[in-house]
Amino acid sequence: xxxxxxxxxxxxxxxxxxxxxxxxxxxxxxxxxxxxxxxxxxxxxxxxxxxxxxxxxxxxxxxxxxxxxxxxxxxxxxxxxxxxxxxxxxxxxxxxxxxxxxxxxxxxxxxxxxxxxxxxxxxxxxxxxxxxxxxxxxxxxxxxxxxxxxxxxxxxxxxxxxxxxxxxxxxxxxxxxxxxxxxxxxxxxxxxxxxxxxxxxxxxxxxxxxxxxxxxxxxxxxxxxxxxxxxxxxxxxxxxxxxxxxxxxxxxxxxxxxxxxxxxxxxxxxxxxxxxxxxxxxxxxxxxxxxxxxxxxxxxxxxxxxxxxxxxxxxxxxxxxxxxxxxxxxxxxxxxxxxxxxxxxxxxxxxxxxxxxxxxxxxxxxxxxxxxxxxxxxxxxxxxxxxxxxxxxx
Ligand code: SF4
Numbered sequence: 170x171x172x173x174x175x176x177x178x179x180x181x182x183x184x185x186x187x188x189x190x191x192x193x194x195x196x197x198x199x200x201x202x203x204x205x206x207x208x209x210x211x212x213x214x215x216x217x218x219x220x221x222x223x224x225x226x227x228x229x230x231x232x233x234x235x236x237x238x239x240x241x242x243x244x245x246x247x248x249x250x251x252x253x254x255x256x257x258x259x260x261x262x263x264x265x266x267x268x269x270x271x272x273x274x275x276x277x278x279x280x281x282x283x284x285x286x287x288x289x290x291x292x293x294x295x296x297x298x299x300x301x302x303x304x305x306x307x308x309x310x311x312x313x314x315x316x317x318x319x320x321x322x323x324x325x326x327x328x329x330x331x332x333x334x335x336x337x338x339x340x341x342x343x344x345x346x347x348x349x350x351x352x353x354x355x356x357x358x359x360x361x362x363x364x365x366x367x368x369x370x371x372x373x374x375x376x377x378x379x380x381x382x383x384x385x386x387x388x389x390x391x392x393x394x395x396x397x398x399x400x401x402x403x404x405x406x407x408x409x410x411x412x413x414x415x416x417x418x419x420x421x422x423x424x425x426x427x428x429x430x431x432x433x434x435x436x437x438x439x440x441x442x443x444x445x446x447x448x449x450x451x452x453x454x455x456x457x458x459x460x461x462x463x464x465x466x467x468x469x470x471x472x473x474x475x476x477x478x479x480x481x482x483x484x485x486x487x488x489x490x491x492x493x494x495x496x497x498x499x500x501x502x503x504x505x506x507x508x509x510x511x512x513x514x515x516x517x518x519x520x521x522x523x524x525x526x527x528x529x530x531x532x533x534x535x536x537x538x539x540x541x542x543x544x545x546x547x548x549x550x551x552x553x554x555x556x557x558x559x560x561x562x563x
Contacts, residue, residue: 178463182435183395185406188331188374191260191281193230195331195376195439196406200465201432202439203455204262204408205448206233211241211248218251220448225259227452228467231439233262233284242275249279262333273321282331282376283321286340287363290317293343302344307362310344315366322372331374333408334363338381338390353390356381357397364403376439378408384427387411395436406438416445421454429458469496472504472517480507481525482545490549491523495556498563503552504534513537520561523552535559 187197195202207220211234221232236242245263252259262282265273267289277283291310325332336356349355356379367375377398379390391407398405411427414420424442431437440458442451459465471492476484488505495503504519506512512524513534522534531548533540533555543551556562 180433180435180462180464183399183407184404185438186373186404188376188406189281189329190231190262190331191258193260195231195408196404199438201437201459202230203228203452203459204231204233204439204441205229205451205455206235206264206441206443207448209234211236211244214244214247214251217244217248218255221248221252221259221261222256224448224452225256227449228456229448229452231260231262231282233264233441235264236272236276237266239269239272239275242272242279245276246279270317270320274324277321277324277328277330280330282333283325284333284335285318285321285363286335286337287314287359288336288340288342288345290314291342291344295343295347299347302348306344310342311362311366314363315369318363318366319370322367322370325374326370326372329374331376332367332372333376333378334360334367335378335380335408336360336390337412338379338383338386339412353379353386353393356390357393360394361397361401364405368403373405375405376408377405378410380410380412382411382413384411384423387427388430391431391436392434407436408439408441409437410441410443412443414443414445420444420446424454425458429462432458432462432464466500468499470502470519472502472506472515472519474506474512474515476507479510481528482507482531482548487523487548491552494549494553498561501561513539521552521556523548 185196187194187199193202205224207217209216209220211217224232236245261280262284263276263280264284273283291313336359338356341355341359345355345359349358360377379394381387381390409428409431411424414423428440440455442454444451456467460468473488484507491503491505502519504516504522506516506524508525516522524532526532526542529545530542531545532542533552540555
């Protein structure tokens with residue numbers, strides 16, 4: 170966890186095995202994978218192909234779609250084929266529902282990963298006279314789950330494809346709800362029961378998720394999951410998400426806290442930010458979370474002071490100009506600081522600095538070294554010139 174954070178700011182991550190999803194690997198020390206889901210009807214093959222492509226081009230590495238019927242499962246086959254022919258073999262995940270293993274088996278032929286919700290597979294009718302679910306009841310339910318899922322698990326094992334066990338706070342089985350209440354424990358037990366079934370069938374291409382719409386519940390469930398998996402020496406990677414996060418600024422804040430908070434503790438191998446917006450808009454949020462934690466550097470890191478009475482130029486305007494000029498060079502870190510009083514000391518090891526020196530003059534830094542002072546109106550041009558001289562400009 171965070172207490173072990175070293176001075177470079179790198180986060181020690183929970184050790185997991187790598188699970189392959191098409192040509193992408195989740196876990197095993199690989200970069201945290203960004204996922205999303207299209208919202209077209211899966212029967213609209215051309216619409217789905219276009220949406221998947223748009224998402225993938227925006228940086229979404231694994232795309233999910235929903236498969237509620239056999240017709241949808243067949244459509245996924247055509248979608249995959251069209252993608253291969255017209256674009257590329259984008260890793261796909263199918264959400265299957267509890268209405269028939271045949272649908273799951275059909276779609277497993279076409280996608281790289283199948284997502285199931287274990288809460289939906291063993292139906293238990295609420296019984297007002299019941300006082301407990303006994304050990305025998307649990308064993309019988311696990312047996313039933315195994316019988317139901319076995320064909321799918323064996324098919325995925327045979328094809329070396331993956332499965333996500335996706336528990337949702339809102340859809341725990343009656344038995345779990347009765348025994349554990351509507352709690353993180355119930356969510357984790359539900360996942361563990363399904364994981365054990367997979368292990369009995371020697372299937373380990375598993376990714377586990379514990380989604381909830383309340384951030385503290387989601388965080389508690391994932392922490393408990395990671396703890397229990399580690400206790401039982403099960404190194405399956407974890408998929409993080411806050412469901413029903415909503416939209417706009419608050420949806421982004423909720424996702425960033427839930428997903429980012431867990432990533433900061435070393436938990437999580439793939440993420441999805443769920444927004445009630447065009448899914449393409451989820452992707453920059455994912456990359457922003459990963460960038461802020463230093464887990465992936467897909468953008469230029471800008472360090473800028475908030476400005477104050479000492480600020481010697483219009484920092485907002487300058488930051489925009491600097492960003493417009495340099496944003497195509499991911500991996501670099503550039504600081505824009507209002508004054509030399511605190512600026513240079515607080516540039517957080519940026520590669521380059523643009524710092525207000527005296528009214529109308531700014532200083533350019535390379536790392537901690539002041540390189541030259543130039544008139545403010547030539548600042549951005551001089552910064553670019555310096556980068557060109559250094560050979561970092563591309
Ligand atoms: Fe103010 Fe200077 Fe700090 Fe910016 S760097 S907030 S201008 S003191």
